[in-house]
Ligand SMILES: Cc1cc2nc3c(=O)[nH]c(=O)nc-3n(C[C@H](O)[C@H](O)[C@H](O)COP(=O)(O)OP(=O)(O)OC[C@H]3O[C@@H](n4cnc5c(N)ncnc54)[C@H](O)[C@@H]3O)c2cc1C
């Protein structure tokens with residue numbers, strides 16, 4: 001007999017006489033702890049729901065006020081019911097928008113660059129999300145789901161805009177979206193998902209955003225959001241692509257640059273030389289960042305696209321001494337990457 | 340476990356007689372590995388004492404009602420009486436009651452960030468643009484001593500002085516070698532401890548004089564006044580031994596702990612990267628660092644209050660047993676491949692902070708000091724590389740940690 005404690009989505013069975021900490025550690029779930037005798041307070045956790053027996057928790061380590069506030073010592077407390085707990089170290093997390101399942105209607109599909117489509121989905125009702133988040137699309141007749149980032153700002157909550165790049169042989173892209181998906185078709189979506197979002201307490205510091213290919217999508221939502229909040233903010237946006245014909249959203253970006261003196265847009269071509277008469281940078285955007293910015297202390301960084309590019313970006317940002325907690329990443333990991 | 344005249348398979352333990360202090364201080368793990376296997380509770384002549392080397396026996400002795408605390412001879416010679424680590428009953432209760440208010444979690448939560456973070460930043464500012472640093476002397480030790488120094492009320496004592504004091508007290512405290520007659524083998528080894536204590540008294544006496552008439556919020560001022568009838572204070576001779584406990588262990592060990600955790604992380608570059616990228620992992624890394632190289636490796640002891648049998652060994656009343664927590668934390672019955680630093684090993688409890696009613700009083704505070712120091716370090720210099728041209732060596736048996744840690748980064 002016993003009860004279940006859930007922490008961060010993991011459920012752990014606890015015996016009736018078993019301290020919660022003991023059950024967690026045995027299940028391989030880390031929880032800060034030191035003395036295991038109720039005296040140091042390191043194992044303090046918050047009981048979000050459910051009942052616990054504080055057992056031998058000393059009043060010095062766990063005051064009455066703390067008990068009343070739902071805190072418990074994991075090394076002492078036993079469960080009296082199923083419970084949801086969270087580590088106090090990780091407490092104070094942000095609130096999330098409710099996850100929804102909706103059926104959207106395709107408004108239009110437009111080719112905006114080489115092998116790249118812009119898909120606009122009309123929603124039956126607005127949904128709440130943070131710019132930078134993504135939605136999952138159900139690929140009809142396959143049971144497969146694929147993630148696509150939102151290029152929208154939070155106010156654009158009725159028509160979702162996705163940028164989708166063709167993957168040869170791909171179930172979702174070649175087999176469906178590039179294979180005839182058209183205006184009026186119905187699409188099942190789930191969202192919003194992901195933590196590629198602005199921090200609740202945005203300090204307004206300089207930002208660098210680097211997108212690879214369609215990794216530009218969420219950066220457009222993020223950049224437009226912060227520039228609307230503060231038109232003077234320093235925002236540096238790199239778009240890494242193979243060749244000039246992969247570039248898109250140029251009108252929007254030119255317009256943003258015109259209206260915001262401290263916004264800079266830098267396209268970088270990795271594989272094909274710039275077309276005659278154009279002066280594009282070549283190479284990798286992460287290398288250009290290292291050359292362009294001597295110190296990124298106090299900056300935040302946003303990386304989205306192929307996993308290798310994101311990893312290279314993390315290294316580049318850290319070389320320029322950006323604080324790791326200010327580095328945000330969204331990897332377009334293929335669905336079969338784990339297998 | 341003694342050798343007998345019958346032809347039994349009792350292992351030949353005469354090698355234990357040959358253990359030297361130098362060997363233990365350089366690398367105690369080899370001798371202790373063998374002790375755990377062959378004689379987990381053994382009399383070690385050079386220490387003039389029984390030694391517990393497994394997790395089970397250390398925990399048993401530390402929490403047993405048949406034992407109470409005792410200070411090791413070299414520790415007692417260094418600190419004098421009544422030091423909190425070597426007393427029992429009412430005196431221990433009074434000293435715990437004296438030190439605990441400032442170390443309670445609720446209280447620590449209130450002040451620790453404001454205390455430690457600015458100190459960590461200040462030391463980082465001094466070298467962050469240099470591209471290289473020796474982290475033990477430029478960061479780990481200074482952050483540790485400055486934080487506790489300010490908490491205690493020793494704001495005007497330079498960090499380098501506090502570092503010098505703990506080093507001298509530490510060597511004196513662990514000047515443990517004994518002769519066969521039960522005398523100190525190196526009496527001159529206590530001189531530097533005596534010198535440090537003279538300096539400490541010269542600096543602290545005037546402060547105590549002041550705090551007696553003008554109490555303030557500093558910890559030592561509160562030690563003088565808390566729980567005393569109005570107009571009376573604790574005698575300074577009564578609190579000095581515990582001041583020395585602080586000026587040694589509480590000053591030195593958070594620095595040891597940070598440095599060991601860093602060396603451990605450098606030995607596993609993937610884990611270093613994970614921890615730098617996700618500061619939430621820092622407490623877990625510190626916990627593993629404490630297990631991997633326990634700062635208070637073998638410095639406290641217990642003594643039997645009556646005849647008792649431990650691990651099959653009959654001990655008469657009044658037998659001291661040294662608790663080698665650093666060895667217990669490498670016990671292969673508990674930890675797989677214990678010599679490896681592994682952030683992801685099953686997170687079992689360790690004994691780096693001791694056990695029983697004499698367990699470390701500063702666990703919560705120390706863990707937060709180390710956490711904040713590493714958070715600030717990784718935040719400010721996220722691309723630390725170990726300078727492999729300079730070797731980092733660990734030293735110590737009583738207290739253990741890296742003596743230096745050279746790092747470089749791009750500027
Ligand atoms: C959080 C998240 C957000 C995403 N946002 C977007 C987005 O905004 N726009 C967008 O275009 N994509 C995005 N993706 C990728 C997208 O979800 C699909 O993985 C992608 O469209 C391929 O799906 P598919 O079914 O066509 O290919 P699959 O059938 O899954 O793959 C076919 C084959 O191609 C390989 N493969 C898949 N992707 C790639 C690739 N990029 N490069 C090389 N080989 C590949 C697979 O390993 C497999 O062998 C995102 C992914 C994640 C995880």
Ligand code: HEM
Nearest residue numbers: 423424589592593596635639692693694697699700701705
């Ligand atoms: C990483 C840093 C530290 C480690 C690893 C550590 C470890 C220990 C250990 C092993 C003991 C002996 C326990 C026993 O005998 O069972 C101890 C005792 C003690 N520690 Fe710590 N300690 C650290 C930091 C501190 C700090 C910063 C303080 C105070 C601010 C502190 C205060 C004490 C006290 C007062 C005792 C004596 C407790 C008693 O005998 O009742 N420690 N510590």
Ligand code: FES
Nearest residue numbers: 036038041043075
């Ligand atoms: S681990 Fe020390 S109070 Fe729980």
